[in-house]
Amino acid sequence: AGDKRKFTLAYLARAVTxxxxxxxxxxxxxxxxxxxxxxxxxxxxKVE
Known part of the structure; x- marks a missing residue:
């Protein structure tokens, strides 16, 4: 209870616009x- 853990989420996306x-x-x-x-x-x- 009250336990705080840190997680990292990563994803791959293709920027087209x-x-x-x-x-x-x-x-x-x-x-x-x-x-x-x-x-x-x-x-x-920001997508350039």
């Missing part, structure tokens, strides 16, 4: 253990 895009914040929780969840911050992605 130049521009500046908003990366939404992420929220994920375990379906069977909703007290286990994670949050991430929003950001900006």
């Amino acid at each position: 130049p521009g500046v895009y908003q990366q939404p914040a992420v929220y994920v929780e375990d379906m069977y253990k909703p007290w286990q969840f994670g949050r991430g911050s929003m950001g900006t992605v």
Whole structure:
């Protein structure tokens, strides 16, 4: 209880349209253990 662990998520994407895009914040929780969840911050992605 109260255990905080750090995880890193990586993904591969193909950028095809130049521009500046908003990366939404992420929220994920375990379906069977909703007290286990994670949050991430929003950001900006620039494709040149």
